[in-house]
Amino acid sequence: MKILSAHPIEPLMRERVMDELTAIEARHDVRVLFACESGSRGWGFASPDSDYDVRFLYVHKLDWYLRVEPQRDVIEVPISDELDVCGWELRKALQLMRRSNPTLFEWLDSPVIYREDAGVGEQLRTLKSAFLSERKGRWHYLAMAKKNFRGYLQGETVRLKKYLYVLRPLLAAQWIDAGNGMPPMRFADLADAMVLEPALREEINALLAVKMAAGEAEHGARFPLIHAFIERTLAAEKPPSDFKKPTGDATALDRLLLDAIGQVGAFLPKHST
Template structure:
């Protein structure tokens, strides 16, 4: 599949006259708990030639394709990506740390990874993950029987919130690594561990009785972070001039190769 993805990325470069700077896997495969039929969520950042940017025209800064044969391709123009990076966009911060990399020329991704924690907005990231957890919890885990696999899609953002609060840094992408942080109760870890083993063995987790230990953990943390995030004050302004210089340098160097 990686060969197919890499070939598609080359086609995208030709079709849109762009250079792809890096391309990674996003979603459940990158998080470490894919289902047997999970899509390949390929996300990438690309750059145009300089003249494309020197224009008064409004131009589309996203490349997207319909899902086809479990392949989902979507990418952002470099300028859009850097603007979102400056705002601590959690999706983009996750792209930069994905453990599954399809292409990376390292000219920009390494630099952004180095400064990611320096520009981190705890408030923006916690709001993002809290919104994700709260919505999925409301939609999938309210009955006596619940879609058991949805626990992963709610626990992961909550664990990310805890990581940010505890360590003041961008949380790991892999679910397993989030579970290694200090302070998680043994009963909770054992319950999650059982589900994780079943998921990794390929078992399709569908409707089952709700897990009280997990629901309690979720409800308590949603309630906590709804109040905690309101009290976060941030005054650090991102040095956009550094990102502007990185933007200009990347445009120049990418087309020399």
């Protein structure tokens, strides 16, 4: 039994996202290099009323990088209806890659890409495996699973979507423990590989069917097999001791940043004397 998955992006919403990215470029005088879906629509279990969580990477012209005082390196657009748009400046993103940031790695693996500079996107995906810290990624996912389990799944009636916000990071940690490297963003890929018990897979599909048909705030009774799996897995959690260390060369990140700025056609401004 395959795990259910869907990535619903309405054509009109895709067009709206593309228009918003173009407007951001004009408003902030930047170039958007990469934009993707990062939330439940990217994970594959969106509700009908789920937001569109658009995340992007951008680069400024050269003079922005040559200022004495650090400049703001995040662009956030006020949430409008169901559209949530936020971006990181490329140097910030590369600093986070050097620190093995799982969120950035997930963006690069998103099954829903709105825009991508082919050269930059390819370089980022090539580099991410060299900067992956299995230990840091595992800690990130387990902390997320524990926080959501404690905060949302303790009653007899629970907010159903929170099961997926525990299951996904829990399975991601198991993926890392199995020596598979960076976990895939799609929940179905994780569950198909890591959940082998037929009855548990069936209950996960039942949960997904409810989540993908109901609203984000839907509450309901516990799913007993899922709940027991989470409790059992968290109780038995014991960190392995043989993680591989990242092997990335930071100079490769410097070259990528320089190349990306150069592609914008940015030059030092000429001043008259």
